[in-house]
Amino acid sequence: MAKVDEPAYADDIGRRLEANSNLVANYRTRLLDAGLIEPAGHGRVAFAIPGLHEYLRTRPPARH
Template identity: 45%
Template structure:
């Protein structure tokens, strides 16, 4: 989700992870329940925690440099 500039398609997330839609929906439900993400329209989700996208982007770049 952090790669997207706005709401993400759950089908696209499943594709990126090379997982089934059922697998993605299981984790989607867990993240929704824990208020990490929120519904953003039919088949779409977005981060519910302010600035989480920016944090993940920043730290992903940091960890990639360490490899």
């Protein structure tokens, strides 16, 4: 999500992460419940915390 400058589609995030739709849906729900992301239109999500998007863009990518 941090790589784009607009709300992201959940299916695009899943494709980039090579994750199945169930995994993406589970994390989407968890992040919504935690207040880190918010709905931003049909199938789209955006960061809910001001400055989080910019902060994450400055951090190195996480290793798997």
